Amino acid sequence: MFKKNAVAAGMAAFASVALAAGCAVADGSKDSAVDITAMSADELAEHLIFETDSFRDQEMQEGGSWRDRMTQDELQKACSMEGDPDGETAGRVVAMARAGYERPEGGVELGDWRKGAELANSGFGYRQGHNTDDHGQREQGGNCYNCHVFDPRVSEQGTIGPSLQNYGANRGTSEAVLNYVHEVISNPHQYFPCTEMPRFNSDRHQLLSDEQISHLMAYLLDPESPVNNQ
Amino acid sequence: MFKKALLALPVAMAVGAAAQAGEWQDPNDVLQNLLQNNPDSKYLHQSEMNIMMMPDNPALWLVEEGEDLFYAQRGPNNVSLEGCDFGKGPGELDGAYVELPRYFEDTDKVMDFEQRLVHCMKELQGFTSDDAAVGQRHGNGSDIMKLTTYIAHQSSGMAWNPPLDHPQEQAMRDAGEKLFFRRGGAMDFNCASCHGDSGKQIRASVLPQMRDGQEWTKAVSWPAHRAGHDNVRSQNHRIRGCVWQMRHAGIKHDTPVNTALISFWNDAARGEPAILPDLKR
Structure with missing residues (x-):
């Protein structure tokens, strides 16, 4: 189960990297189509990680690409706050x-x-x-x-x-x-x-x-x- | 410049003027004040050896080498870096380092210090990424670290004050805050995993807390001679090392993830005097 998912995710991510590479410039923020002030802070943080060529394209030891590793799962998202989680979280x-x-x-x-x-x-x-x-x-x-x-x-x-x-x-x-x-x-x-x-x-x-x-x-x-x- | 500033300092002290924010101070004096004001900070007091070595900080050698490089006519265009605008006008270095990252009209984006330096070395002096002058980012022997240390030294003792007036500056700072708390990577770490509490240790290293401005100003005061590496290191080198230890993906230099993080870092130290250059374990 785990390995199959990892391989599938890796291939999907590879495809999206290949797509992104077509239009991305070496320095993402020079892309005048992108207005970073129109994004929420969360959106901009995700944009910076995934769309600005900020990370090396390497194979991860656990399988998959850098994108897989940097993509948050639900638990990571839920815990990305400052300080302790509230009761519901x-x-x-x-x-x-x-x-x-x-x-x-x-x-x-x-x-x-x-x-x-x-x-x-x-x-x-x-x-x-x-x-x-x-x-x-x-x-x-x-x-x-x-x-x-x-x-x-x-x-x-x-x-x-x-x-x-x-x-x-x-x-x-x-x-x-x-x-x-x-x-x-x-x-x-x-x-x-x-x-x-x-x-x-x-x-x-x-x-x-x-x-x-x-x-x-x-x-x-x-x-x-x-x-x-x- | 460096020597002139050293000579000026005793004069200022002789007239009994307390150092004001915005006034140049010797990095050792900045450190000594922080230590006196924070007698219980385990982070600030962790290395007696480094505190003792501070007046003879090996990073000061790079200040002199960097000064020579800054004023030398170099590169294919054979010009000095005096035409480089770090935000306070061409060649204006006093206080420039503590007011970065900032928005630059000529590139229409927020740039951190190293990005701006590289931009000037390429655009003014004509270096390319293939030239060691800009290609080599780390180590005492690199032009980048010599120039960084010289330029940063001109802001020693001044308060961190990165501008947030431009919407892009505010956006990058806010995204940097999100990145600081974003859990991710193979081991679920965020920056706060190590910098959320005071007095905690990773192995032998006492960690600085981000919300404690007096600890954090030392934490972000790079360039610093890093004793364990026996080399002067930059803010970007610190980010690279943290991201590596956190088991995130390998970060590239000159990229906006660095800029956003530094925008937040320097904002979190706002109002506290910078130690430039510092000496760290």
């Missing part, structure tokens, strides 16, 4: 996130915490532009350490998200905990609508494989993991 985002979630067949399992530690402390993957990450050369990481403290002995870790030190030690490894953590890593908007945290496996795309997510879960929950021995 929060409810809608949670519902969207839940509707798109699928638990793995056979249930949630913990992988290898050592591999999870490497993934949590890797910022590689999905970057595009002047220096594009080649996933064929190196496995993509989870970027977790940019925002969460897991184990201060490893390296300096970020504080945009909550500290996860002793996360598993405080919660155990019951089925309910495993299911919850899998849901949060896959699509955290199920519990934290409009959170800053990325969706690592959602109906938009799968940034980390099921196996990689199982390793990250082990890093968080395995009693042997250094996260739980502090």
Whole structure:
């Protein structure tokens, strides 16, 4: 389902790029047919992104074109406000996130915490532009350490998200905990609508494989993991 | 110009005049005032080493090299950049940098600083995109960064004041605000993911908050010597780096997405004195 959609979207986007290239000038705002003052701020922002040749035409690691990546889905649109969402928006985002979630067949399992530690402390993957990450050369990481403290002995870790030190030690490894953590890593908007945290496996795309997510879960929950021995 | 300004400063201080908005100030003095006024800002105080190095900011070398380049007769047309209008008249550099982006009648569009500089190097001096003089945008060795640092330095200590009188200026600023909060890309980030709160860190870096003008003026005060890169970097380089880390698509230079973002950035720092050039981690 996911891949088919991505390919179809990519082809549709390619067609529209080819069309746009016919009439676009290198510098979009020189196009005198366009009156930017007649647009709403939202319309102008979309115009600037998609119609002014501002982005490199590259293949995205998750499949599709730059247009696919820059096109907002409903959840991204709903969360593009300053500050916290209002109650109605929060409810809608949670519902969207839940509707798109699928638990793995056979249930949630913990992988290898050592591999999870490497993934949590890797910022590689999905970057595009002047220096594009080649996933064929190196496995993509989870970027977790940019925002969460897991184990201060490893390296300096970020504080945009909550500290996860002793996360598993405080919660155990019951089925309910495993299911919850899998849901949060896959699509955290199920519990934290409009959170800053990325969706690592959602109906938009799968940034980390099921196996990689199982390793990250082990890093968080395995009693042997250094996260739980502090 | 740079040396003259340095000599003038102690005189101003000797007569006891407090620096006014609109008055040139040494970048280190601007920084010291910000630090004193914001003793609790983790962002402003994060690097004792950089604060200590500020009087000997390596970016100041580029100011001198940039001055030579600005007045040199160059390019196929063999003219200097004294004919370039950055918004305050040909060759008028005092305060020009903090009043950009702005609408230019000759191009009928809003241009940010780098766009305008490149425009002049092409139209006046006759360089083309194939010439390294305009093709090379980044690094201490590039003409663009030398010129940027020299020209920006002429606005040090002056308050950010990008004009919004022209409808296109207001439109670009408002679109920039939308872009700042627009969630997108592979990881759903917007600019506010990192710049919505005070005192938060990405790994070891303390992040500036956009709605805190005193943090934000330092955040947008590029050119700055970036210690981790050992090079002077521009506002456009910062945008490119942010967009790359955010897992959006690869942004091109001289494009209006940059201009709109910078229009909003500089407006968000309005009224606060610019540190030009700054020194960052």
